Amino acid sequence: MERLRIYTYRKTKMIGYLFILALLFLCFRVGYLMIFRASHYAPRAVEVEQRERDIKAARGRIIDRNGTILASNKTVCTISVIHSQIEDEDAVIDCLSKELESDRGEIAKKVTKVSSIEKIKSNVSKEVGDRIRSYELAGVKVDDDYKRYYPYDSLQSKVLGFTGGDNQGIIGLESRYDSYLQGQDGKILTFTDAKGIEIKELGEVRMEPEAGDDLYVSLDYNICEYATQLAYQTMLNHQASAVEMIVMNPQNGEIYAMVNVPEFSLSDPFTLPQEYESLSEEEKSEKRNEMWRNTCISDTYEPGSTFKIITTAAALEADVVSLDEQFHCNGSITVEDTRIRCHKTTGHGSEDFTHAIMNSCNPVFIQLGLRLGAERFFDYFEQFQMLGKTGVDLPGEAGTIMHKLENVGPVELATISFGQSFQLTPIQMATTVSSLINGGTRITPHIAVETRNRMGEKVHTFSYEDQGRTVSEETSETLRYLLYQVVAEGTGKNGQVEGYSVGGKTATSQMLPRGSGKYIASFIGFAPAEDPQVLAIVIIHEPQGIYYGGTIAAPVVSQLFENILPYLGIEQQK
Numbered sequence: 146m147e148r149l150r151i152y153t154y155r156k157t158k159m160i161g162y163l164f165i166l167a168l169l170f171l172c173f174r175v176g177y178l179m180i181f182r183a184s185h186y187a188p189r190a191v192e193v194e195q196r197e198r199d200i201k202a203a204r205g206r207i208i209d210r211n212g213t214i215l216a217s218n219k220t221v222c223t224i225s226v227i228h229s230q231i232e233d234e235d236a237v238i239d240c241l242s243k244e245l246e247s248d249r250g251e252i253a254k255k256v257t258k259v260s261s262i263e264k265i266k267s268n269v270s271k272e273v274g275d276r277i278r279s280y281e282l283a284g285v286k287v288d289d290d291y292k293r294y295y296p297y298d299s300l301q302s303k304v305l306g307f308t309g310g311d312n313q314g315i316i317g318l319e320s321r322y323d324s325y326l327q328g329q330d331g332k333i334l335t336f337t338d339a340k341g342i343e344i345k346e347l348g349e350v351r352m353e354p355e356a357g358d359d360l361y362v363s364l365d366y367n368i369c370e371y372a373t374q375l376a377y378q379t380m381l382n383h384q385a386s387a388v389e390m391i392v393m394n395p396q397n398g399e400i401y402a403m404v405n406v407p408e409f410s411l412s413d414p415f416t417l418p419q420e421y422e423s424l425s426e427e428e429k430s431e432k433r434n435e436m437w438r439n440t441c442i443s444d445t446y447e448p449g450s451t452f453k454i455i456t457t458a459a460a461l462e463a464d465v466v467s468l469d470e471q472f473h474c475n476g477s478i479t480v481e482d483t484r485i486r487c488h489k490t491t492g493h494g495s496e497d498f499t500h501a502i503m504n505s506c507n508p509v510f511i512q513l514g515l516r517l518g519a520e521r522f523f524d525y526f527e528q529f530q531m532l533g534k535t536g537v538d539l540p541g542e543a544g545t546i547m548h549k550l551e552n553v554g555p556v557e558l559a560t561i562s563f564g565q566s567f568q569l570t571p572i573q574m575a576t577t578v579s580s581l582i583n584g585g586t587r588i589t590p591h592i593a594v595e596t597r598n599r600m601g602e603k604v605h606t607f608s609y610e611d612q613g614r615t616v617s618e619e620t621s622e623t624l625r626y627l628l629y630q631v632v633a634e635g636t637g638k639n640g641q642v643e644g645y646s647v648g649g650k651t652a653t654s655q656m657l658p659r660g661s662g663k664y665i666a667s668f669i670g671f672a673p674a675e676d677p678q679v680l681a682i683v684i685i686h687e688p689q690g691i692y693y694g695g696t697i698a699a700p701v702v703s704q705l706f707e708n709i710l711p712y713l714g715i716e717q718q719k
């Protein structure tokens with residue numbers, strides 16, 4: 146990053162020097178013309194003025210792992226007029242109002258205005274621009290310009306982001322990697338006399354624009370497309386308010402897809418749905434920010450039972466439980482006079498620890514939390530690095546909202562143990578579980594891989610170092626086995642995929658305030674269970690009707706895996 150900046154800075158400086166040199170040369174020439182050819186120019190000019198026009202740089206493209214272009218540029222034109230050069234005002238007004246299909250009066254106002262250069266319209270299509278050029282009208286300038294273009298419109302909208310009128314990235318990757326993508330605008334410098342008439346003898350100085358570098362990302366167009374369809378289908382099936390999905394490589398943190406439905410149109414990012422038409426400008430602006438919000442990284446939720454993966458990891462590391470230890474669940478447990486129920490109110494009866502996680506039995510996890518104690522439990526949260534941010538390379542990431550250690554009494558400890566009373570982001574959940582089941586290495590989730598220039602030469606490679614150990618290899622292996630059992634025969638059965646071994650955990654959590662009757666159903670799964678190559682989390686907000694994660698979220702991951710495992714070249718195992 147630092148090196149690249151210096152490089153760009155030097156380059157900019159060099160171009161600057163060349164520019165000054167060219168200017169000096171022109172000054173001499175102007176001097177020469179004025180002194181030695183004064184008789185020729187005297188009647189026309191005493192002063193020379195410069196006039197500048199920008200030549201827009203092409204913004205770097207965003208390209209997926211297989212070479213599919215996710216963000217590109219379309220050539221458009223900017224039409225301007227230079228008042229002093231116009232010879233036939235009526236012809237100019239006729240031509241522009243006709244070709245631009247604009248109001249004649251409006252055009253006339255701009256054309257007749259005495260200014261050095263007046264912009265008539267930008268973002269004009271290339272065809273229209275070329276047609277206006279063909280009139281060859283004096284004083285009409287048609288400059289090529291670029292408009293950002295997203296071939297798949299709303300696909301990965303909240304991840305890619307979009308650009309504003311000034312070619313500046315506003316959200317997502319467009320904003321995060323703006324300095325790499327932007328490039329350097331060029332300039333056309335022309336000289337005019339006091340009346341604004343171009344002095345053709347002086348010619349023009351062109352400082353050529355420099356295209357931005359292409360950003361190569363870990364996203365996979367096919368996985369994005371399929372996951373998005375699946376998310377929309379899920380939203381429709383359960384009349385949910387939103388569905389989030391993250392698909393990533395748990396070994397190195399590469400994100401294949403990050404879906405937030407409803408997505409929005411990148412070619413028209415400022416237009417709100419019809420129903421918000423009557424809102425005030427301020428409210429509209431708020432709605433736009435809501436529409437653009439990447440909730441996978443910016444919003445926190447109460448994880449519920451998927452968090453039992455983390456409690457289990459801590460308990461195994463601390464050696465406070467073994468897989469065959471016997472427990473008994475009678476439907477609830479009392480912690481300091483507070484009775485906390487199991488989701489199965491009639492109780493799970495006798496069960497060993499393996500079956501307790503397969504059953505997602507709350508009282509057993511509460512006991513693990515109490516055995517660990519708040520201090521040690523929190524030490525593991527630190528070790529797993531799940532209390533801060535993941536460092537994902539997108540703007541706007543939120544951190545985990547956890548109790549302060551000194552405020553954690555036995556009841557708080559009990560609720561944390563089964564995933565209640567605190568919140569984290571979907572990306573934090575996916576990253577932490579990845580880092581526990583991948584052999585025990587904390588990874589940095591990310592999207593950017595490298596930048597290349599227009600010739601396809603590598604300019605910069607982004608590196609994401611491992612963030613240290615979360616759990617031992619042995620604990621990681623035990624976790625994979627337990628989570629495989631959850632899907633093979635436990636509450637995660639609907640996450641199974643024919644021919645593949647899948648590990649995972651379900652969750653059903655209440656939305657706050659509790660008792661509002663609103664739920665969040667989720668499932669986090671990975672495959673193959675013994676050697677995880679892909680991990681997916683799906684979170685369904687406010688499903689109507691059945692709201693259990695095992696019933697409605699697990700099948701979504703199953704369907705996703707059924708399609709993407711063969712696609713990723715992962716062979717069937719059984």
Ligand SMILES: [Zn+2]
Nearest residue numbers: 474487493506
């Ligand atoms: Zn139970």
